[in-house]
Amino acid sequence: MFTRHYKVWPKDLPKTMTLPQTSLFTNLAITAQRYPDHNAIIYYDTAFTYRELLADVEAMAGYLQEKGVKKGDRVLLYMQNSPQYVISYYAILRADAVVIPVNPMNRAAELEHYIADTGAQVCLAGQELASFITPLVANTNLDTVVIAAYSSYLRKPTDLELPAEVAASPAPISQPGCVAWEAALALNISPSAHTAGPDDLAVFPYSSGTTGAPKGCMHTHRSVMATAVHRAFWNLSTADTVQLATLPFFHVTGMTSSMNSPIYSGSTAVIMTRWDRTTAARLIERYQVTGWTNIVTMAVDFLSNPDLGQYDLSSLNTIGGGGAAMPEAIAAKLKTLTGLDYIEGYGLSETMAATHINPTGQPKAQCLGIPVFDVDSRIIDVETLEEKGPGEVGEIVSHGPQVTVGYWNRPADTEAAFIEIDGKRFFRTGDLAYYDEDGYFFMVDRVKRMINASGFKVWPSEVEGLMYRHPAIHEVCIISSPHEKRGETVKAVIVLSPDSEGATSEEDIIAWCKEEMAAYKVPAIVQFVDELPKSPTGKLMWRALQEAEWQAQG
Missing domain, CATH: 3.30.300.30 (ANL, C-terminal domain)
Incomplete structure (x- = not known):
């Protein structure tokens, strides 16, 4: 077990964590029971309580089962950030099915691959994306598309600038196999008993390798639960935490930090469908946002706003992200403005977001961080697989509860992605890095062609x-x-x-x-x-x- 980082481990946190032996959906059910009238979502000034969120999840799960979705079936989720995305995600899980999160920027050729690879027969789609997915009902395995207009969840006036797809009114639906979101919910079908457990499949984020088409990373309820719980504890989140959700939910970092983890802890997610730096600043001030996970390009744009000084950002107590190293000059500007260090982390689709995060009390600049709860990470020689020491460059390999069980329908790729060390199964990340004497990991290059x-x-x-x-x-x-x-x-x-x-x-x-x-x-x-x-x-x-x-x- 790699333990070099224990010397800088946060003093208030245990080094190991016992995870709930339940499904991810159960987090929502428990939180709704604990905090029924607490705000789960704020969407351009419209608030939704956990009671309301759970009710819509139950109704949509019932509809999915009515359309033939069975335990283990794969269901496409093709939307931008919205209340409907959260409802769809948890409704699929409530129906004991598997979420296939699809990048909203994907088009026909990519959608055809997802349908063929997963055998999905049902898709929940945003209205602005419907024209790309609905034609596939006629010539693929797909037979049902539920179409959601984001504006139907704007239930009070707002002075915030709305993206075009959020402002758009619901359009009439006449295509065969397609149904409006509201019509599906209005049936108010009660789903059968929820039976999924920690070892059942839950989510397949797609990740490409160096060869071939994108492949689905099979995540169980246990592996998705791991990052949801780990993040809540690492950031000391409570029901009073308010998270600004700007990263896309289809991506594992946004999915974990801004949706699954807040639902676990009963927090409030302030959701943006499209990034806009002025709207983000107004939302932070208006709703006293305490945490914001982003990518470097968002942070750079946010800090470049000439009017940023007129907004009160003092409620923020954590800002961080990943995807690329944060430039030192930008991190310094952020520190001057907010008094906060930018907390960088590292993870992959195969690890359902972070395996490494910087400790909030002792972060290092342009650093991947240290292995989080129960993660054993090593650096090995790419060719000989021999383990490397401090300062020596090699490939990151990781063992932990959040690691994928393998690639969907790709046993050869799965076998090639793992090695055994000390009797444990380690995932080969394809990323070259080194760790220092304190156990912090630093990216160097990529083995994979990416x-x-x-x-x-x-x-x-x-x-x-x-x-x-x-x-x-x-x-x-x-x-x-x-x-x-x-x-x-x-x-x-x-x-x-x-x-x-x-x-x-x-x-x-x-x-x-x-x-x-x-x-x-x-x-x-x-x-x-x-x-x-x-x-x-x-x-x-x-x-x-x-x-x-x-x-x-x-």
């Missing part, structure tokens, strides 16, 4: 696979290019087919990509070349292109 654009992970092989659908593309290699704000951005190096040379422009390629894939995956830069570098065996030498790009950009 682009990190503002915290969004872009997997080149997936983007390449999608781009090969373009008839003008003969060969393509996706690499990263340095970007002042995003850290990295996506670049496509393309060999055009002979009959497309001179007839296809870089702009044509980018416009096509915007129609076919999530916005964060779309190449910001396209370069046409005569040929791509290859090894004597014909293997694409992507690393040579990658290194040349970064050298050329300085």
Whole structure:
């Protein structure tokens, strides 16, 4: 067991934690019983109590079961942050089914993969996304789409600026297999008894590897429970904690920090559908927000607001996040403004958010943090698997209660992702790092071929696979290019087919990509070349292109 970090372990916290032997849904049921009239959600000035939240969850769970959803079935959740997202998530769990959180930026090709891979027959979708998912009812396994208009949960006037998709009125629904959210709830069907336990499957966040299509990380109620409980205790959350929810709920960090953990502790989540720095500041002041988990790009934008000084931010007592290292200059500006250190952490879809977090009393800058409750993390040599010592660079491997049990329908990938050390099963993260004498971990590089654009992970092989659908593309290699704000951005190096040379422009390629894939995956830069570098065996030498790009950009 890695224990070097115990010397800096928070004094008020135990080093191990016994987790509840119940389902994640049970957290909501218990909290609603304890604090029925306490606000669970505040959504652009409309408040919803835990009693109201649970009632809608029960009704939607009953509808899902009426539509044939059975224990262990997978259900797509394709929405932006909203009360309906929280209700959908917990309704799926209440129905003993498995949540498949889908990035709202995903489009037809990606949605088809999720449906085929999971066998999902039901999807709960935001109204603004309906046009991407409803056509698939006719030609995939999908047979039911519940469509939610976010504005239906705005039940009192607000002076806050509303995103277009939040302000939009409910649109009429006539497509076969589609039903309005309100119509589904109005049936008020009582679900059967909840039977899911800690070892049943609960959530499959999708994560790509270095090859192939995205794959589902199988998380049980136990592994999702772990990060929900761990976070609540690490931040000393109570029912009086107020969390600003700006990270997307489909992503494990937002899911854990701003939804599952607050529900466990009975806290209030102040939910934003779209990021807006002025609205965020107004909400912090108006609702005395105490905690905010974000990504670096949000923090940078928030601190760049020239009017920030006019808002009272004194209620904040924790600010932190992950996805990329926080620049020292930005962290210093935040400290001057709020008196708070930016608490960085580290985790993956495979670990349902954090395995490492900086101790709030002794954080280190640009640091992943220390292993949290019951997490055993080591640094190993990528090739020999030999364990490394302090200051030696190697791959992070982690064992803990939040680690995925494996990849859905991919036994070979699952086997390759784990190794055994000291009789325990460790997940290979693919990230290169080292730890110091105090047990703090620091990121160095990535073993896996991945682009990190503002915290969004872009997997080149997936983007390449999608781009090969373009008839003008003969060969393509996706690499990263340095970007002042995003850290990295996506670049496509393309060999055009002979009959497309001179007839296809870089702009044509980018416009096509915007129609076919999530916005964060779309190449910001396209370069046409005569040929791509290859090894004597014909293997694409992507690393040579990658290194040349970064050298050329300085």
